[in-house]
Amino acid sequence: MMSVLKGKKMDKKQVQETYRETTLEEEQEYFEEVENELQCDLQTTQESIDYRNQAIKAQKKYMRDSHGDMDDEEFLQNMNNVNNDTFFIEHAAKQVDVLAHQIESPYFGKIAFEYQEDGQVLPVYIGTNGYWSMEEQDQKVYDWRAPIASMYYDYEKGEASYQAPDKEYFGKIVEKKQFDISNGRLHNAVDTDEKINDMILLDALGKNSGTKMKSVVATIQKEQNALIRNKTAYNLIVDGRAGSGKTVVAMHRLAWLLFNNRKTMSADNVMILSPNGIFGDYIAGVLPEVGEDNVPEKEFDSLMEEILFVDCDYETKLEQADRITTHPDMGKVRR
Numbered sequence: 001m002m003s004v005l006k007g008k009k010m011d012k013k014q015v016q017e018t019y020r021e022t023t024l025e026e027e028q029e030y031f032e033e034v035e036n037e038l039q040c041d042l043q044t045t046q047e048s049i050d051y052r053n054q055a056i057k058a059q060k061k062y063m064r065d066s067h068g069d070m071d072d073e074e075f076l077q078n079m080n081n082v083n084n085d086t087f088f089i090e091h092a093a094k095q096v097d098v099l100a101h102q103i104e105s106p107y108f109g110k111i112a113f114e115y116q117e118d119g120q121v122l123p124v125y126i127g128t129n130g131y132w133s134m135e136e137q138d139q140k141v142y143d144w145r146a147p148i149a150s151m152y153y154d155y156e157k158g159e160a161s162y163q164a165p166d167k168e169y170f171g172k173i174v175e176k177k178q179f180d181i182s183n184g185r186l187h188n189a190v191d192t193d194e195k196i197n198d199m200i201l202l203d204a205l206g207k208n209s210g211t212k213m214k215s216v217v218a219t220i221q222k223e224q225n226a227l228i229r230n231k232t233a234y235n236l237i238v239d240g241r242a243g244s245g246k247t248v249v250a251m252h253r254l255a256w257l258l259f260n261n262r263k264t265m266s267a268d269n270v271m272i273l274s275p276n277g278i279f280g281d282y283i284a285g286v287l288p289e290v291g292e293d294n295v296p297e298k299e300f301d302s303l304m305e306e307i308l309f310v311d312c313d314y315e316t317k318l319e320q321a322d323r324i325t326t327h328p329d330m331g332k333v334r335r
Contacts, residue, residue: 021112021175024189031186034106034125034140037133042099049092052085059085098129098291105181106131107141108218109152112175113160121174126152128217129291144217144290145259152176153225178218215255215289216248228253251286258292267293274299276318 022030059082063075070078107127114121130143142149151160151173161170180188220228227249230236236253238246254272258265267287272295274280280297287294301316315323 021191022177022189027177027179027189028186030125031106031181034131035103035184037135037140038099038103038106038131041134042096042103045092045095045099049089049096052089052092056082056085056089094291097288101289102127102129102131102141103184105184108179108181110175110177110179111152111173113148113151114171114174116170116172122148123175124148124152128215128289143259144220145256150225150229153220154222215252215286217252217290220252224249224252228256247283251283252290254295255287255290255292258287267295270295272297273303 059078063070063078067075105127107125109126110123111126112121112123125141126144126149127141128144129141130139130146131141132138133140144152147162147164148169151162154160155173157173157176159171160173161168163169176192178190178192179186180190224245227236227238230253238249240246254270258267258270272280272283274283274297276299280299284294284297301314304310305314
């Protein structure tokens with residue numbers, strides 16, 4: 001397989017003379033390579049969890065059996081060890097979920113970007129989550145929220161650029177692919193000049209037609225991407241008719257903000273103000289699917305109850321609607 005598939009940049013002369021779009025066979029080889037590493041990481045992480053669980057059991061048994069012989073310092077040290085192992089297990093369990101999801105579908109798209117400044121080409125495989133190979137010390141898959149991944153949504157083949165934290169990089173996209181991957185198998189790789197191949201888009205929309213909203217990172221459109229990655233608006237209002245994708249934009253923007261503001265923003269200091277419990281249940285799976293913790297979600301009534309310190313009985317919107325539909329003559333009664 002060509003070195004360009006390894007995520008390494010190529011010499012400018014080599015790019016001009018040897019670069020070509022990869023074949024399906026080469027993509028299959030790369031896919032299997034990524035899958036094997038993900039499987040190994042999953043197994044290693046699960047084994048670490050099992051080991052820490054056994055360590056916690058042994059530590060607690062020792063504390064029970066030796067409680068009378070331990071001084072306060074030793075007891076606190078043992079408790080600290082248990083807490084550290086517990087924290088590790090909680091973090092590792094989230095990583096297991098991410099790895100399991102990645103094994104099912106590690107990435108959905110690819111661009112090859114030729115830098116203007118030196119002519120070097122960087123293949124960028126884009127997935128719901130990023131993946132760093134410890135074995136090769138290489139970024140095998142880039143998170144869709146990474147700055148460089150924005151070009152997948154914003155540009156066709158040809159001149160392109162992306163804004164990194166240090167500066168803006170210019171160049172051109174010399175290859176663009178979409179992948180049909182499911183259940184840990186690469187079914188097809190499509191060379192495309194368009195944002196989203198029609199067949200792949202229709203397939204993704206069909207999968208997202210149930211009672212739960214799912215992540216649609218593989219089918220985000222250019223206009224949606226501009227809203228999701230907006231850096232200038234302090235307050236961003238998305239207006240549109242029912243079914244126009246407002247909630248999709250809102251949830252993926254929230255995921256983008258959490259990813260790009262790790263030092264100043266976390267799920268604990270964000271709140272979704274939901275119109276009702278049904279809506280809250282509908283969107284509940286989006287953030288975990290892209291590797292983020294769910295954020296607190298409240299209905300307006302519940303929020304007002306807390307803010308206004310309401311300590312008496314009141315009629316909720318759901319109760320009011322039920323009363324009106326059950327007793328039509330009461331429809332004129334004010335809430």
